[in-house]
Amino acid sequence: MSGFQVRGWCPDAWRPMAAGDGLLVRVKPRLARLTRSQVLGLCDAALTLGNGLIDLTSRGNLQIRGVTEARWLPLVERLIALDLVDADPAREKRRNLLVAPDWQAGDDTHRIAGDLLAALDTLPDLPGKMGVVVDAGPVPLLADAPGDFRIERGVEGPLLLRAAGRANGAPVAAGDAADALVRLAHWFIDTGGTAAGRMARHVAPLPDWASDRIAPAAPANPIAPGPHPLGASLGVPFGQVDARVLADACAAWAAGVRITPWRSLLVEGAGLREAAFITDPTDPLLRTDACVGAPACPQASVETRALARQLAPLVSGRLHVSGCAKGCALAQAADVVATGRDGRFDLAFDARAGASSTHAGLSPDALLTLFGTD
Known part of the structure; x- marks a missing residue:
């Protein structure tokens, strides 16, 4: 590797x-x-x-x-x-907030996210990769999205505050959700969470008021x-x-x-008239991940996206073409993953970028040939 x-x-x-x-x-x-x-x-x-x-x-x-x-x-x-x-770099750093994009003005997601933005100055300094998810619509949309502290809908309808790495969350009222999340962030710091770096790796037991006792609602498919x-x-x-x-x-x-x-x-308010964008939900590029590749990334040794466009129609599942073993475009496993190494590709199945390969050192043409192109 x-x-x-x-x-x-x-x-x-x-x-x-x-x-x-x-x-x-x-x-x-x-x-x-x-x-x-x-x-x-x-x-x-x-x-x-x-x-x-x-x-x-x-x-x-x-x-x-x-x-x-x-x-x-x-x-x-x-x-x-x-x-x-934000003109204040410290506030900009704290503004790691992922919001379910289908919010409507005045709904729970909109109001809670607004409360959190207003409370940025009360958040502690968290490790750089940590983030917050507000997904308070009728059903969660962001179940697979990265986040360390989550406000989402519970299985019976109440709002939950859930810590990453915990299957369940604690009920919160909409008006108290932002304050409760800030409080949990301070608990994370006070109990040594900085050393762990992420909530999912922090092994300290949750405080009683935030204990994980209610399951989140089943997620909907992404938009x-x-x-x-x-x-x-x-x-x-x-x-x-x-x-x-x-x-x-x-x-x-x-x-x-x-x-x-x-x-x-x-x-x-837009319609489906934009030729430069994907409007077909069955387009194979929607299940294709490819990082920027070489030469835009100094860690990549291969071009990625032109190859991914050629491969995508030939792969029935999720395809990941990665410029290196880091796998920036997709953290989890894909049905087919081609990882760049020293100017060629290693091919693996049901794996993440950089995993042990079934075929190693393939040129782009050789890789395409394996999938049936002439």
């Missing part, structure tokens, strides 16, 4: 991460939503101060790619002016591309879109755009 570097933090606007194509500057839209003017402003910033590519992340965030060090602070200033980044009560869900191949394409499409859209953790946009 090729070596790779594991980072113990996630980038944000004030702490960008270096990639092969420049700095990655992460943008965390409040309540996962951007207004039409914010989308257009973000696209213009990505084109003038980055390389024009925008990523959608599994935490419902955006990343502007290809930013030089000289353009980083001007970009941050633009994002602050758009109200997409698929197609019509939606809010407008339309549009898939974004590999979670990356050209800012010109997004700006052109947004010019015809209505008031707002929600960012989902499923590499898709939930567009308020």
Whole structure:
């Protein structure tokens, strides 16, 4: 297995991460939503101060790619002016909040997420990869999304506060949910959770008031591309879109755009007319994960996405094409995984990136031949 570097933090606007194509500057839209003017402003910033590519992340965030060090602070200033980044780096760091994107104004998800944003200054300094999930709709949508503290619906209907790694949660009232989550975050720090790094690895018993006694409701499927009560869900191949394409499409859209953790946009009031996006819920690219690959990532030795497009129609299950053994695009196992190593691919089945391979050292052509191409 090729070596790779594991980072113990996630980038944000004030702490960008270096990639092969420049700095990655992460943008965390409040309540996962951007207004039409914010989308257009973000696209213009990505084109003038980055390389024009925008990523959608599994935490419902955006990343502007290809930013030089000289353009980083001007970009941050633009994002602050758009109200997409907090001017206080400490507050921006705390704003690791994943919200179910189908919220309606005034519902539990909307109100609790707003309460948490208002209470950011009371949160302790948590390890860099920790995050909060607010998924308080009638049925959970974000059961598979990463998060250390979760507010979600219980099996009998009440709201729950649940700690990652625990199967059940404690009931909370909607008006108390944000305060209870802040209290649990302080308990995590006070009981030595920083050393564990994540809630799921923290072995201290939960306090009695937060004990896990009620099961969460069964989750619904993620929002698929197609019509939606809010407008339309549009898939974004590999979670990356050209800012010109997004700006052109947004010019015809209505008031707002929600960012989902499923590499898709939930567009308020839009129809299914956007050729640059996925509108077919059976499109094989929806079950295909591929990182940015070489040369954009310095840890990758192979190109990934062109190959993934060729392989996707040939694979019946989940496909993962990874530029290296780190497996950034998909943390869990896939039915088929091709992992880049020294310019070639190792192929495995029902495995994660970097697992022991069934076929090793394959060229892209050899890999395609195994799946029946000429």
